[in-house]
Amino acid sequence: MTHPTTTILARYADGGHGLDDAALWSIEVHLDVCADCRARLAARTTPATAELLDRVAASLDRAIDAGPAPARHPAPAAAVHRRWLAWTLLPWLAVTVAVLGCGVLLDSVEPSLPSLVLLLAPVAPLPGVAVAWSQRIDPAWELIATTPAAGLAMVLRRTLAVLVVVLPALLVAGVSTGTSLALTLLPCLAFTAATLALGAFVGVWRAAIGLALAWSAAVLLPSVVTRSLSPVLQSGSTAVWAVATAALAAIIAPAATRFRRLTSGN
Amino acid sequence: MRAVRAAETAPTLHPWLVHAEKLRVRAGRHLAVDGLDLTLTAGVHGVLGPNGAGKTTLMRALSTVVKPAGGSLTLLGAPVDGRADLREVRRQLGYLPQQFGFYPRFTIREFVAYMAWLKEMPKAAVPDAVQRAIDRVGLTGKADARMKTLSGGMLRRAGIAQAVVNDPRLLLLDEPTVGLDPEQRLEFRDLLRDLAAESCVLVSTHLVEDVVAACTDVLLMNEGRLLFQGTPDDLIARGGQSDAGDSPAERGYSALLRRHRSTV
Incomplete structure (x- = not known):
């Protein structure tokens, strides 16, 4: 007009x-x-x-x-999700941090033992990661599994929430006991990546338990019993851990669709 | 009012919203759905059957929670198997599981909004869609109550609200009327009729009268197979005066089951 x-x-x-x-x-x-x-x-x-x-x-x-005050603006769903995550993960993360604290204490009390902080670092994120994506812990898992958002992005978001707590805790533990930071943090990241990579095939919960048991049996217990640090945690192995972390992370990307398919085993 | 996506107005190239052929689904080790053939179009379909007939397992397979052990399943034209990317189908799905898990600390509004977010609805559309879903199930006054304070019937209705929040094309309700009082069940039937206009609703229930009152189509399952598919009037016509039951539909239901059992 x-x-x-x-x-x-x-x-x-x-x-x-x-x-x-x-x-x-x-x-x-x-x-x-x-x-x-x-x-x-x-x-x-x-x-x-x-x-x-x-x-x-x-x-x-x-x-x-x-007139009456305007209705409170409802919290966006993402914020609600974070709050739920915090409530669910809090107890597990608290236990993780407490165990690390005990490791730091033992390191200072009993210097003849190999560094427990080093030995615990790889498995420290596993309880949190297992809980973050588990049918057994999440009450609404069956509902969430039927939504398009279920998938690797969601797993990664929850894993990140775990690492945000575990990595600083490890950093503090490493600094206070004077252990190599690279050998504290890199194995932690490598095991997180391995859990997700393996989890794409057998389920994150099972992957976390399997890896934790394998680490305890192969490295943690022998090191404590023989009172000498396993060679995999000696200073020369930093490069190997870095390569392993990168390789495992690279496996996750092509396996991403497995988290969205039926029965990814979680 | 809501925004219409291009995918919704595109012509459908599939004749059925749900199409299963020789579908087999495991519940644990047991084959709970065994060789089921099923075709569904828009409307309300009531799934009847005795305990252990495989109703819940069928619902779980249709909701893409469990992988079929055999046969073929097509939802909204997309094949559902171990290799498919289910994202597009899941966007158009609404599901109320038999055991409805929820977060006790969440309010109804937060929970429904969270589910809307997980269903990847556009952010701007979420608050209105949440309010509408809560209004539809009659929980307007309780929208900001924490879920741990709700009664069983209210939880069930909150579960229905999260299932319908995204206006699904395929809505699966497993025992939705458990814990609802008679008046709420009448309201629920109205809601079903309302939903059926544009989508395919599958309701599993024990209550034969719910099916007759609100469904356009009755499915009768037994031992993992489909025994009967027809209108409520067909079901009623199957019953004779000598069959067990207090209503014509119940007599039809027991007649069908008895006839099946005597032939096996």
């Missing part, structure tokens, strides 16, 4: 005298969609209209002040 002429707009602003109903309606329809003409109309308001608008604004302000 063409824009109404200035005279017609002036007449419309003055109350629409001399315009028939059809003309009024077409002006209103046009004003609805044309910001320019609304601006032209606003510049043309009569003193009576301006006064009316002021009065309406003032009474609206009064009514808003007197």
